[in-house]
Amino acid sequence: MRYRIGIIALAALAAWFLPYGLDSYAIHVVNVILIFAILAIGLGLCMGVGGQVNLAQVAFFGVGAYTTAILTTKTGWGFWLSAVLALAATIAVGLLVGTPALRVQSHYLGIVTLGLALAFTNWVTNAQVAGGAEGISAIPVPTIPGVDLSNEYLYYYLELAVFAVGLVFGLFIVRTALGRRMRAMRDDALAAGALGADVPVLRMTAFLLASVYGGLGGVLYAGLIRYVAPETFSIANMFLLLGMVIIGGRQSLIGCVVGAAGLYLVRELLADHPTVAQIGYGTVVVLVVVFAPTGLAGLPKRIRDLVTRRRGGQGEAARLQPFQPYETVRPDESGSQSPILEVDGISMYFRGLRALDDVSLSITPGEIRGIVGPNGSGKTTLFNVISGLYRPTRGRIRFRGQDSTGLAPYRLARAGMSRTFQNLRLFGDLTVEENVLVAIDRNATWHSWRYVARPISVLRRDRDLHRRAAEVIERYGLAEFAALPPKSLPYGIQRRVEIARAVAAGPALLLLDEPAAGLNGDEVRQLSEIVRSVRDSGVTVIIIEHNMGLVMSLCERITVLASGHVIAEGEPAEVASTPAVIEAYLGDSMSSDDLPSVPEVTG
Numbered sequence: 224m225r226y227r228i229g230i231i232a233l234a235a236l237a238a239w240f241l242p243y244g245l246d247s248y249a250i251h252v253v254n255v256i257l258i259f260a261i262l263a264i265g266l267g268l269c270m271g272v273g274g275q276v277n278l279a280q281v282a283f284f285g286v287g288a289y290t291t292a293i294l295t296t297k298t299g300w301g302f303w304l305s306a307v308l309a310l311a312a313t314i315a316v317g318l319l320v321g322t323p324a325l326r327v328q329s330h331y332l333g334i335v336t337l338g339l340a341l342a343f344t345n346w347v348t349n350a351q352v353a354g355g356a357e358g359i360s361a362i363p364v365p366t367i368p369g370v371d372l373s374n375e376y377l378y379y380y381l382e383l384a385v386f387a388v389g390l391v392f393g394l395f396i397v398r399t400a401l402g403r404r405m406r407a408m409r410d411d412a413l414a415a416g417a418l419g420a421d422v423p424v425l426r427m428t429a430f431l432l433a434s435v436y437g438g439l440g441g442v443l444y445a446g447l448i449r450y451v452a453p454e455t456f457s458i459a460n461m462f463l464l465l466g467m468v469i470i471g472g473r474q475s476l477i478g479c480v481v482g483a484a485g486l487y488l489v490r491e492l493l494a495d496h497p498t499v500a501q502i503g504y505g506t507v508v509v510l511v512v513v514f515a516p517t518g519l520a521g522l523p524k525r526i527r528d529l530v531t532r533r534r535g536g537q538g539e540a541a542r543l544q545p546f547q548p549y550e551t552v553r554p555d556e557s558g559s560q561s562p563i564l565e566v567d568g569i570s571m572y573f574r575g576l577r578a579l580d581d582v583s584l585s586i587t588p589g590e591i592r593g594i595v596g597p598n599g600s601g602k603t604t605l606f607n608v609i610s611g612l613y614r615p616t617r618g619r620i621r622f623r624g625q626d627s628t629g630l631a632p633y634r635l636a637r638a639g640m641s642r643t644f645q646n647l648r649l650f651g652d653l654t655v656e657e658n659v660l661v662a663i664d665r666n667a668t669w670h671s672w673r674y675v676a677r678p679i680s681v682l683r684r685d686r687d688l689h690r691r692a693a694e695v696i697e698r699y700g701l702a703e704f705a706a707l708p709p710k711s712l713p714y715g716i717q718r719r720v721e722i723a724r725a726v727a728a729g730p731a732l733l734l735l736d737e738p739a740a741g742l743n744g745d746e747v748r749q750l751s752e753i754v755r756s757v758r759d760s761g762v763t764v765i766i767i768e769h770n771m772g773l774v775m776s777l778c779e780r781i782t783v784l785a786s787g788h789v790i791a792e793g794e795p796a797e798v799a800s801t802p803a804v805i806e807a808y809l810g811d812s813m814s815s816d817d818l819p820s821v822p823e824v825t826g
């Protein structure tokens with residue numbers, strides 16, 4: 224900590240005294256670098272942290288600069304009023320550009336945002352109000368009483384202040400709940416949604432942030448250069464910006480700043496050789512993408528990881544501690560006996576394939592229900608329909624007495640449903656603790672206005688989330704793994720992290736999709752203990768499992784699916800002796816070991 228404060232103090236001192244050693248050309252370069260650094264932070268937040276491909280950052284920059292230019296020169300409004308309106312205009316454009324992100328992702332989003340950026344350049348080149356290809360000149364100098372901002376040495380301090388606030392605010396986001404949720408969405412939007420992250424709002428927030436930084440950069444640019452023309456906001460500059468963020472390290476805001484400074488300096492040095500420069504940083508970007516995807520900022524961590532792996536892996540020294548059971552809630556305290564979940568005549572067709580056909584079931588609060596069936600019988604599809612990933616072709620679902628058919632996963636998660644996935648969907652770039660933190664955080668993303676209006680309350684809340692996450696981690700015996708990325712852990716521990724994460728979300732109904740897959744006998748016994756304790760704490764559990772011993776010993780009732788139909792339902796012993804069940808399993812050429820018979824797991 225002290226070491227960090229020392230570095231920050233040194234950097235602040237260096238930034239403060241920097242202009243003293245610079246001639247007028249050099250201070251101009253530094254001022255432009257600061258603007259690019261602000262743009263790069265915005266792009267880093269949207270693309271690096273939020274995972275939203277954004278090739279329109281240069282257009283946000285342009286909207287900020289042009290709106291300031293137009294308002295100051297054509298209406299005679301003062302610089303600062305124009306600047307505020309320019310920022311508002313950029314945010315509006317940011318939300319507009321972000322709208323496609325609600326529907327398309329990845330390279331499609333890249334193409335859409337690039338198209339919008341091109342449209343902007345075309346518009347300013349042709350529009351009379353924007354001065355056409357000539358641009359707009361004679362933008363008035365921003366004024367602050369007693370400070371001559373036409374002096375670039377003094378303008379530097381204005382920019383430095385905006386940059387510092389922008390960087391600190393960006394880091395504040397990255398290190399607290401909003402940033403964690405954005406990173407979770409970047410890693411796995413589907414799992415983030417299933418844990419209650421309102422992905423559409425989150426995507427818009429990423430574009431909103433990008434546009435705020437873009438607008439600020441634009442306003443500062445208009446005040447610094449006092450002239451705007453289309454070529455500044457060209458696609459070539461968008462790729463320069465992209466290069467800065469990729470080379471510096473898009474997931475680290477400091478990396479984005481370093482990339483902005485480095486690449487801009489290289490561009491200045493090679494100003495007389497533009498072709499060489501273009502090919503040069505094109506090549507560097509490709510090399511970075513291939514050999515160091517996390518950019519320069521990610522290199523120290525990659526090297527550290529490499530050294531740790533050579534020494535024998537991160538997770539190996541740490542040990543899993545025993546699970547500490549929850550306090551038992553008496554059944555009569557856990558609510559009414561009307562069904563917590565009613566699935567009524569659900570059918571799900573995939574282009575003619577009937578994955579589910581008229582499936583109905585009813586789950587009583589406090590029960591552990593097993594769903595079994597041969598491979599491909601529709602079990603996971605049923606979970607996907609219940610948890611909102613698929614909208615059923617036919618039928619209705621009621622969750623906690625409300626019609627929940629077709630509700631988005633994050634709405635169901637907020638209503639008290641939580642799930643795990645057959646093929647573990649942990650957030651690989653987050654630590655174990657952060658995985659749990661994302662689940663515990665139940666705030667709607669729009670509450671993030673508090674980041675601006677009430678930052679202290681955000682910090683206080685974050686501290687509380689950390690305290691609660693530590694309790695969950697302790698209970699599940701994961702304390703020694705808290706700071707590690709889940710990918711580095713043995714499979715059995717990853718499974719436990721996923722269950723801990725799902726329960727941390729505080730569900731009333733927990734859906735477990737093959738939680739015992741890949742576990743050894745001892746781990747299956749521990750899983751059984753965990754599931755029973757979770758149920759005893761008042762959570763209803765539905766479990767899909769192929770391990771019949773586990774299902775038979777754990778579940779009060781079992782529903783058997785075959786070819787998308789419910790073929791049997793009842794108590795374990797009753798179901799095991801149903802001829803249709805025996806036939807379904809044998810018909811699937813499964814070995815007789817797979818038949819629901821002798822329990823393997825007890826107590």
Ligand SMILES: Nc1ncnc2c1ncn2[C@@H]1O[C@H](COP(=O)(O)OP(=O)(O)OP(=O)(O)O)[C@@H](O)[C@H]1O
Binds near residue numbers: 577578596600604645
């Ligand atoms: N998104 C999809 N698109 C097309 N077909 C699908 C889709 N999801 C599932 N299916 C099909 O629906 C059927 C049921 O699949 P599902 O994964 O639900 O079975 P399952 O009982 O969970 O199987 P397993 O035990 O192997 O996990 C399968 O034939 C599968 O190929």
